[in-house]
Amino acid sequence: MKVLSLKEPFATLIKNKKKLVETRSWNTNYRGELYIHASVTKIDKEIRGRKELFDLLGNESLGFGMIICKCRLVDCIYMTKEYVEDMKKNHYQEYLCGEYKEGRYAWILNSIEPLEEPIKAKGQLGIWNYYTEADVMELMSDIEYGWVDKNNQKRMIADEAYSDNYLLQTPKEVIKNKIGVCWDQVELERYYFKGYDIKTYFIVHYDGGKCPTHTFLIFKKNNQYYWFEHSWEKYKGIHGYDTLKELLIDVKSKFIKTELHCDCVLDNLIIREYSKPKYHISVQEFYKHCENGNVVDLDSLENEL
Numbered sequence: 229m230k231v232l233s234l235k236e237p238f239a240t241l242i243k244n245k246k247k248l249v250e251t252r253s254w255n256t257n258y259r260g261e262l263y264i265h266a267s268v269t270k271i272d273k274e275i276r277g278r279k280e281l282f283d284l285l286g287n288e289s290l291g292f293g294m295i296i297c298k299c300r301l302v303d304c305i306y307m308t309k310e311y312v313e314d315m316k317k318n319h320y321q322e323y324l325c326g327e328y329k330e331g332r333y334a335w336i337l338n339s340i341e342p343l344e345e346p347i348k349a350k351g352q353l354g355i356w357n358y359y360t361e362a363d364v365m366e367l368m369s370d371i372e373y374g375w376v377d378k379n380n381q382k383r384m385i386a387d388e389a390y391s392d393n394y395l396l397q398t399p400k401e402v403i404k405n406k407i408g409v410c411w412d413q414v415e416l417e418r419y420y421f422k423g424y425d426i427k428t429y430f431i432v433h434y435d436g437g438k439c440p441t442h443t444f445l446i447f448k449k450n451n452q453y454y455w456f457e458h459s460w461e462k463y464k465g466i467h468g469y470d471t472l473k474e475l476l477i478d479v480k481s482k483f484i485k486t487e488l489h490c491d492c493v494l495d496n497l498i499i500r501e502y503s504k505p506k507y508h509i510s511v512q513e514f515y516k517h518c519e520n521g522n523v524v525d526l527d528s529l530e531n532e533l
Contacts, residue, residue, distance in 0.1 A: 229298075231263040231358045231423070233351035236290040237275070237282065239266035241325055243297040243342050246284045249315075250335040251326035255304055258355055262301045262337070265358075265423075266291040267351040280324055294346035295358065295423075303336040348449075349423035356422055361447070361456060361466050364420040368458050371416070374407040382407050391511050398507045410459040411514060414443045417456060418504060421447060427501055429476070430518035431483055434496040440487050443502075443518075446475060455479060462486060473529045480526075499524040 234242070234250065241247035242264050275281070305311065312328045326334070349358060359367065374384040377393040382405065386394075394409075399419035402408040408416065414428055424447045432441040445456050453475045455467040463482060469475040476499060484492055502521035505514060 229261065229263050229358050230258060231265050231295060231349075231352070231356050233265040233267045233353075233356075235269050235275075236266050236271055236292060237285055238325065239264050239296060240288055240290050241281075241284060242299065242337065242340060243291070244285070244288060245340050247322065247325040248337050248340075249322050249326055250337060251307075251328060252333050252335060255306070255333050256301075256335070256355060257304075259301055259303075262299055262355075263295045263347075263358060264297045264299060265295045265349055265351055266293065268293040278324075284321070284325070291346055293348060293350070295343065295349050296346045297340055297342045299337045299340040301335055302338055305334040305336065307332045307334055348425075350425070352422055357420075358423050359420050361421075361449075361454065364417060364456070365458065365466065367420060368413070368416065370406050371402060371413060371458065372407045373409065373459055373461065375409050375412070376401070376405055376407060394511050395508045396505060396510075396514055408459070410441075410443045413459040414445050415504070415507070417445045417458070421445065421456075424449075428503075429479075429499055429524070430502050430521065431480065431497070431499045432515075432518075433483075433488055433492050434498070435492075439515075440483075441515075442479075442483055442487065444479060446472070448472075473526060476524060476526060476529070499526075 232250070238247060242250070307328060307330055309330045312330055315323045315328050374382055375386065375390065375394050376382055376397060377389065378395060386409065396415070397405065397408055397412045399416045402412050402416045418426065418428065426445055426447045428443060428445050430441060430443050432439055442460065447454050447456065453469045453472050455475050457463050457465060457467065469478065480497070480499065484490060484497070500518055500521040500523055502518040505517045509517065
């Protein structure tokens, strides 16, 4: 679903159908359904001082950090001098709720419907996509497990050539190539999960040899923690937990049982939270990036993202 982030109180004014035109400095060719997201940005002093504007809200609470309604974007009109003058003279409430200047654009909205359950989300610039977790799983349904070497050849097995010939793909490359190991697939998941509170983790067992690893993404929704897994075929799915600690312990135990066949030294098994890496890095560079992340101490873990 396409989403547009607005500062408050303008998002709530749209939700309440007090504002049917969104004014922007840029044009868009998009037409169709649109979510309206209220950004977390504080209301600046100048806006707070506009009594007429806030009188339109009444006692309505604002929706900071939430997707609060859906609508349809049906037109985008270039503002001429005559258009601005007409809005000021004949549509004063709309004029009050926007920034009308020659050379800007009026985005015309209709079919506004408040959401019964607003969706917590981080905002983005421009028109951005919000996908549910089920949407993301469906979008990734044609991605196979494997990797692409430096010659852009697809390989299904992480054999001896992997260490010297692997490069981390961009999300768009994974979509195009329809293949990726867990490292690649997590970056595609990160790309799709825009608007969510997410964390990504790297689990590794240092055995002096191959050092088996797995990367995975988690998100929090409605006070539940979810492990989103696509690349690990045995556990593919969306798994819910009451706490982050419970989630990480479960992934750890499954990794020990399935990937290490219960043959491991627990002190050598490390989980690190890692940030978005640079693309097109090597195996060694990816390890180094993840090893710069914070080690997870399961005994003292707090259960908040």
